[in-house]
Amino acid sequence: MLASGSGSTLQALLDAAPASSYDVVAVGSDKPAARALERAAQAGVPTFTCALSDSPTRDQWNFALAGEVERHAPDLVVCAGFMRILSADFLTRFAGRVVNTHPALLPSFPGAHAVADALAYGVRVSGVTVHFVDEGVDTGPVIAQAAVPVRDDDDELSLQTRIQDVERPLYVEAIDRLAREGWTVQGRTVRFG
């Protein structure tokens, strides 16, 4: 798994792993101080850091990250609050096996500020999208979605909190099903099994 931040999504996946069809084989981050790395270590999961500042170029960083990921031979590369764009080379190495969760109903509000963008737009419903990662920003085929109503008094924190309450079980279920049932992608349509 790859994570940049607090790792609450990662924690949900770690907590559910014993009763699920997947194992978390390693957790990597671009941020050496990410709380996600502590959570992984506490769960006894190997960790690695691949900071942008350790590589002279972005391409070299992607190459280094791909090497670290490959060492652990994952079946799926699961991004959980990993706030970096992965290069075409990285995605080719793990073709069709990189998954992300995004706190909005894609294709609305892609990018790093999805919750704030949805509030600023004034939508009445936002939500979560679990999707495969392609070369675009949050443009890959959709695996699962769930809606979260926006309340009149919502601010970014309150809406993000309710979105994450829906996101964690949705992501756990999606990863569990991908691992247990497999999947097919026809055009943009993802089906389990």
Ligand code: GAR
């Ligand atoms: C999650 O809500 C995830 O959807 C979002 O970051 C949060 C990570 O929280 N990802 C993105 O916005 C990706 N564009 P966490 O660090 O507590 O797991």
